[in-house]
Each structure stands twice: as structure tokens, then as C-alpha cells.
Amino acid sequence: MKRDFQVLGGRAPRVDAGDKVTGQALYAADLKRPGMLFGALAHSPVAHARIVGVNADRARSLPGVKAVLLGADVPQVRFGVSPARYDETVLALDRVRYAGDEVAAVAAVDPDTALAAAGLVEVEYEELPAVLDASAALLPGAPQIHDMYPGNICAEVHQEFGDVAQARAQAEVVRRDVFTSKMQSGAFLEPQCALAEFDHAGRLTLWSATQTPHYVQRTLAMVLGLPEHRVRVVMPRVGGGFGPKASASSMEIATCLLARATGKPVKTLFSREQVFLHGRGRHQFRHEMETGIRRDGTLVFLEHRAILDGGAFASFGIATVYYAGSLLAGPYRLPNMKYDGWRVVTNKPACGAQRGHGAVHARALFEQQLDLLAEEIGMDPFELRLKNVMQAGDVTCNELNMSSLGMRECLEAVRSDCGWDEKRRQGRRPGRGIGMACGFFVSGAGYPIYRSRTPHCTVRVRLDENGGGVQVLSGAAEIGQGSDTMLATITAEALGIPLDHVTVRSGDTDLALDLGAYSSRTTLMTGSAAKEAAESVLRQIQEALARATGEPAGDFSFVRGLLHLRGLPHCVEAIRAEFQKERRGYSGLPAEGPLTFREASRFAFLERGLITGAGQYRPPPLGGGFKGAAVGTSPAYGCSAQVAEVEVDLETGQVKVLRITGAHDCGQAVNRTQVEGQMHGSMSMGLGEALTEQVLFDARGRILNPNFSDYKIPTALDAPELRALIVDSHEPNGPFGAKEVGEGGIMPTIPAVLNAIRDATGAVIDELPATPERVLAAIRKLGRHGPAR
Amino acid sequence: MRLPMFEYAEAKSAAEACGMLADAGPDAALIAGGTDLLVRMKRGLERPARVVSIRRLRGGLPAVARDGARLALHPLATMAELAADPLLEHACGNVAAGARAVGSPLVRNLATLGGNLASARPCADTAPPLLSWDARVRLQSASGEHSVPLDDFFTGPGASALRRDELLTAVEIELPAGSSGSAFLKLGQRAALEIAIASAAVRLTLDRPGGTILAARVALGSVAPVPLRARAAEDLLLGRVPNEDLIREAGEAAAREARPIDDLRASAAYRREMVAVLVRRALTAALERAGGGR
């Protein structure tokens, strides 16, 4: 369904680009308030202990210290992400559960004093045996970390769709594989930072580097015992999130409590080390999959067991463990799927949601298995996938509805762009490999994290009374992904005006409701609400013009900011004359030609008064009736295919990724450059997770590499040539046909790289990241038996 | 992770710097590029009350000067300068390669040669190449000056023959007669900003192109408490006409001499194996550069 758009689908620069590249944009750490104090946290140095005694006398008596809060000084209200798993408190009271757990919060006149005071808080610990990995946590008799999680099991899932036992009998080729990974960090550029201030009416404002202002507002209201309307959460510019900033943190709440205790604004800024301690990034996974196909390549069943090491708190973990299973039901027709998942707590930093939430490592194993199975039956990996891909209108075995799905188109796009068939025909060269994989992701979680029938967002579009300007007021979270530009583009498109007429204000709970930047929801959901609001504004302008001219309202529309009239433009003269009379002394006023949006919108205001349009979005009823059906449901699904080409040093195990060719179906690209940016970002992030990124711990549960020297994200020199091919389908549930591109693009990267490594070496990589040492060990394992193929 | 308070002074001459160090006692530290010192201070590993900058001591002096067979490298030469120095590239190519392997362009613009050696990390990327040329370092204090072979300079991780009141004032190389070729290889997980998992620098001097080995040096990084000379490997090569087998054996000999540890970057076993690969590859490249026969 091709449509001609005016601004949509173009390559306009982002609306925030100028401010960001010149340093004019303000991030939380840049903000200052009069009389502001600085906050700091004291963290537990041990992984698991009872707190026997706390003495803050030395900290309190340090000159410049204004407040020291201990566990007993803060509200004992539990919070977290899922209400059924509220397991965090602001500060530890009698027990610490990981090396990094917060035990005290300090406010002082400058950051150095605050940090020094935090270091002076004396805590006496009685160490308890720590549980540092999931298998140990599940052993009978393992130390118990939370009373509410007997056996250290925080959540478990047991689902079966179709009949796996029966399907197994029909499968002709079956593989069973195990795949493990390490905890990974979002590695966003901007460390968390929060600035809290109470005004004299007792209303709290928190400026925070968050990706979910609404959830932070609710958590603050709940823990501080304030009604929501007395809590305002504002996002300054935010330097990335990728998931770990998608929930309220102890640091944010403690900063508010310090502001309340001192009567002064307080700002707390994390160091990179604290970013690692706070965690909430990618879980550590262990996947075991048994997958069966027929000799003709038809996918028959998947039996899947997953164990997620989640660290000390639940965070997003329930959703994670569900996603890890449910998102394997597409993009291939898979009639029989059984999934058992356990999300386990351990004495390590909590894991949460990270780009491609829960589904990335499961996908990494599944797509490797598909390659191995294809090889066993002598089929090209593309052919195996093409044989099984779903298409628009299909419904997965777990009732996910593919309202649009350009999976086949993505496969075809990358296959021809990278020259797959020729390269495979040329045969194998040792050390050179090519591999492919697909992926699939939600375009917005179907349900909020708390049970409610709330709309997921509201948007107001407001006409400037003077005419010409349009303001979008939204709560959406611009974290660098480009949602402000998306909102401006959709609003401009709906009104028929150039992008520069539109100003976006967002990320402020005073402006509107928005669940935030997670689950790749903003374009589809907030974009839909913005479109609805803009269309309402357009209708009001049309009605004003219609009343004045007697022409039908539907005859008026704008194209690039100029009025298009189906009939004769006899009304233009009077409106223009009035507009000019109001602006005696101005220059550059429209004088001839069609009526401008500026004139028309001023006229509409004069006729009708303030013109605003309201929009909101609430997903249609989604999903099945089984337990956990809510997780994985979405109004739409994006999908992608990628091909990776690699060079492997067979003697050192070093992998160089030469090129990744990716295609993504985002429905309709709102801004092509931004879509490509998200695809490049996903591929780069996937590259790091595939090859180098891992949070490492010592034997006592302390992080060994909480910095970017030793936690290795790829550098510019490691970046391969990235090719981003946009596949436009049309998503009926999205604004102008648009859906996600934020996260889905990471799905195929890891398996495409691993499949390419196997093509180059014959070795199956069964643990992430594929460091040189692991790759070499895998090559060695082949020994004299030769490649696994 | 914040820089603690300290007093800052700038020396205008080597003598003044030595004087300042002598006056301030153990609480003073020299700073050149600051890429090591400031990181250590931020991490609380070092807390000097007084920081003495020597950046001005360079004056207009070149990064590398050659006087006959004698090459002098200025300790304040930055890695960026050394990486791009034609004289160095021509005479001791693996030293330039070592400088190129340091950090990133930002780091190389600040990081100095003197700082790299004085910090005495087993992974310092200019150390193995300089060891391969029998470099000497000149050390100066208020009480005088002396010269030490680099081979005797490193005494442990972060420890060296440099006393707290001393300044490293020159790195000197006496270029050997004959036909020399060198190479430096560094193994890491990514292409830049890497602390070496293992590195190898070699130099071969032949009596004539295609001839016998007059001198062989094999130096290793990140596989021992200090940048390490692999003497058994060197002895194996000495006086022989090199061929593939000999080169492989030398790599294996070097691997046996390495004393690696397990750490977060790699296991000791992997490191040891990689020494054999790196040394073999480096020797092959150096031999070609020395005009060795195929």
C-alpha cells in the first residue's frame, strides 16, 4: 500500500540534532538549582550479609554534610517493576543481597564531600554464604536470598502449545543444543543522574535520566506517600537507555528523600562503576533447545528450557522469562512449542530489560539450530527459513497476531544484496565465513507493567494562538532514539505542514501520560495518539474555514503548509487582509498565492478560540487466555533478517566481522535516516554482545570490570561495514502504517555472526561472548573429528 | 572515581624537576601525559599531594634524533609522534608499531614514551619493541645521572629501577650493523583501546640479506610480571640460517619461557599458546624485513 507522503519517510535531520552536537542540550548532570546539594550512596562491599550495626557519626560530623540517611530512616515501602514482585527497598535495612546494594544516602555541599561522607558510613556486616550462579541457587539447601522466593525462584513459566510429544514422533531430524551467556550491560553513554526538588507547596519535581517518567512518578508517589499529582518527573535530554533505565531506582528515590530531609534541591550522579553495580541489563541465560524438522525442512516442534540468572531483585525479570519463550513462536510457522523457564535470584546486581528484552539469546540459539538442521538435510539456510516463514494474517501457536510481516521480503532483500548465492557457490575458504539469521520483536507491549485498563499514552496537539506554530505535548521518552522527531514528523504529516512548524515537548509527567521508552512502543503507540490529536486540530481548522466560506469542510487541506482548495479560493482575500491588518509593520508576510497554514490557523483561533486536539492510544484486546499470555502480545510485530560475513584467525580465535547486511520491516519508515540509525545501533550492539561484552565477577561476587576499559564494547575500528535495507510493509495498527525498529534489529545479529563463525571454522560456539579464547577452544574441540557439519 | 585534590607545579628544566622531586619527598609524582597517573589517582591507587609536570621540558626537541648509529628517543615524545616518525619507522619499525598499538588516537596524543616505561606495566606496548633493540634509559636525579639497560629496568608489575626522585631523560638505541628487521604484534579482543592479552616484539639482525642471524631478540608483553626477554628463543636463533622450522621452534621456546597468569582478559594457558603464534608470526615478518631468505 504505497502512499505519497509530504514529510513522512524522508531524511529530515532530527529535531534535537543541533542542540545535541553543539552541547546546548542539557542532560541531568548539567542541571543546577539554587542552593543545590549533592547526593552520594554507600554500597555494600559484600555480596550477602546481615547488617549487624551501622554508625553514621563520622559521616554526619564531616563538615559540609547536610543529611545522612540509613535503612531505618527511609520508608519501608517495597517497590520494583511488577507489583507482584515488589522486592526492593530504598536502602538495605538488615540485609544486603549483592556487592553494590545501597546501605546509606548522603547529601553534602559538594560532590567530593558527599562521596567522602558515604565512605565514612560504618557498616558492620555478618557475612552470609553467597549464591553466585543460577545452578547453585537452585540446589536444595542453597542459601535463600528472599523469603518471597522459595528455592530462589523468582518466576517460572510452563507452557505448551500444540502437542510436542506427538510432534516429536513426526519429526525426522532433531537436534538438542545448550547455549549459555554472561550478564551484559546496556553500556549507554550517560550514567544515571537525578535532581530532586520540593517547592514550597510541597510538590516534588524530579529531573532524571530515565526512560520511563511515568513509572518513576508512580513509584515515587507510592514510596514517598504522595498523591501522583504532587510528583512531577521530567526528563532532560537523556543519553541512551536500552532498558536498564526503564524503572525507578533506589538512587532516584533516595535523592528525593534527601531533598525532603534537607529542604534543598539534591543531585546525585552515578559513576560508571555505579552504573554497573545498579545493573538491570541483560540477564545471564542458559538455554536448552530441542528442535525437530521434517526432511523437507518443515519445522515441527521446539522444546525449550531456559534458566535466567537474574541477580538480587526481580526488576523486569518476570517479563524477561516470559519473553525468552514466547518470542520464539515467530516468525516461522511453529505448530508445537513447549517452554519451561525459571528466573532465579542470585547475589549479584539485578538484571532487567535490555534491547530485545529476554528474546535475544534464545533467538541466538534457535537460529543456530536452524542452520545446523538445514545443513543436516542439505538445504540452504535461506531456503529452510523461506519454507517456514509466516506472513501477514498468520497467528502463532501462542496467539500472537501478525497483522503485517515482511519477513519473506527481508530475507529476499539481504540474500540478494550481500550476494549470498554466489558466495555460497564459491565454496568455503578456511577462516572466511558467511552466516544469516532472522528475528522478530514486539512493537509495543500489549499491557502496562501494572494491571490497568489505562490508555498507554495521551498526546495534545495545540495550535499557537498567533497562527503557524504547532506544539505537540507528550509524555514520551526521548532517550536518543528519535521519538521527538517521530512525533514532529507524524504531526506535520497529519496536518500537511513542514516539519519546522512543529515544536515537540515531551518527557514530562505534567504534559501527558506515557508509559515510556521500552518494548519498542513509542512510534506505534504515541505516534498513533499524536496522529489522532493532529487530525482533530485539522478538523477544527477545516470547520472554521468551512463556516466562513460555506464550502464543505472536507474540501480544505494543507500541502506543505499551503491551503489546497477544491473549489474557488474566494475566501482567501478576506482572511489574508485581516491577517495583514493585525501585523502592520511586519515584513515577510504572505501576500499572494494560496492561503498559508499560518494565516488559516490564526483565522481558526479568531473564529473558535483555543484549538487543541487530544489523542490517546490503548491497544485492542490482545492475546490468548493462558497464563502469561499478556507477555509477548503486541499490536504489531517487526521483523528482520541479517547476513554477517566474518574472518576468523584460526590460530588465535580472533573474529573480525567484515560486513553485516540487515533488512528490517518497520511497516512504514517515519524517517529513513533514523530507521537506519536504529538498525546500525542494533547491529553494533549485537556485535558487542556476540564477541566481547561480559560482566565478570570474582569469587566473592564483586564485578571485575565495571568500566569501559575492561567491559569491551566494540570501537569504531571493530565496526564492520553495515548495510541497512528498509523493508516497508504496511502495519494496519500503526500510524501511517509504521511499527517498531528500535529493538527487533538486534535479534539476528548474534546468531548471524555465530553462524558465520561456524561457516568459517566448522566450530559451534555455545557460549557468549565469542572471545578469541572461546572461539579457539571451540575450534580445538573439533579435533580430528572435523567440523560439526 | 573523582580526581582528589593535589598541588600542581610545572618544572622548566630537568634540574628543576629533580629539585622539586627531592624537596617534596615521597608525596610527589611526575606527570607527563597523565594518561596513567590521573587514572590511577581517580581509582584511589595513588594519592600524591604534589604533582610536578614535566611537559615543558621537551622544548623544541624532536621526538627522535639520530646521530650515526645512535638513536635517541625523547621521553616526552607522544605515542602519536612516535607512531608517525619516519626515522623511527625506518630504523626500528617495531617501536613505531608499538606506539601505534597504544589506546586510541585521543590517548596517543597525550601518552608519552617516558610515561609508558616509567609506569612499568607488563603490558606497556613500547617496552617489548625497545627491549628488542637493547635500548638503554637515562635516569637523572638531583644527585646525578646514570644509564640503565632497559632489560634491567623493569623489576615487577609497576616497579622499576626508577627511584621516586628520578627523572627518565632519554631512551637510547645503538643501531646494530648488518641487516635488521623487526616486528611487533599485539593480541587483544578488539582493534583499539586494548590492554594486550599477549604481545611479542622481535628483531633479527642478519650478517647479510639471506644470511645467518647475528643477533635475535624476542621480547614479550603481558605474559610475565615484567616485559620479558625470551632468551632461550633468542639463543635458538643465534648463528643459524633461519627457516620455517627454526622459527616455529623459537615460538615454542618463547611460549615455554612465558610466565603468564589467569586474569579477566585470558587464561594463562591461552596466553602461553598465543606467545608461540605471535612470536612465529613476528619472526616471519621481521625476517622478511631483514631481507631473510624465503
Ligand SMILES: Cc1cc2nc3c(=O)[nH]c(=O)nc-3n(C[C@H](O)[C@H](O)[C@H](O)COP(=O)(O)OP(=O)(O)OC[C@H]3O[C@@H](n4cnc5c(N)ncnc54)[C@H](O)[C@@H]3O)c2cc1C
Ligand atoms: C584509555 C587508555 C588506554 C590505554 N591504552 C594503552 C595501551 O594500549 N598500551 C599501553 O602501553 N598503555 C596504554 N595506556 C596507558 C598509558 O596511556 C601509557 O602507559 C602512556 O604511555 C603513559 O604515558 P603518560 O605520559 O600519559 O604517563 P603519565 O600518566 O603522565 O605518567 C605515568 C607514570 O610515569 C611517570 N613518569 C612519566 N614520565 C616520566 C619521566 N619522564 N620520568 C620519570 N617518570 C615519569 C609518572 O610519574 C607516572 O608515575 C592507556 C591509558 C588509557 C587511559
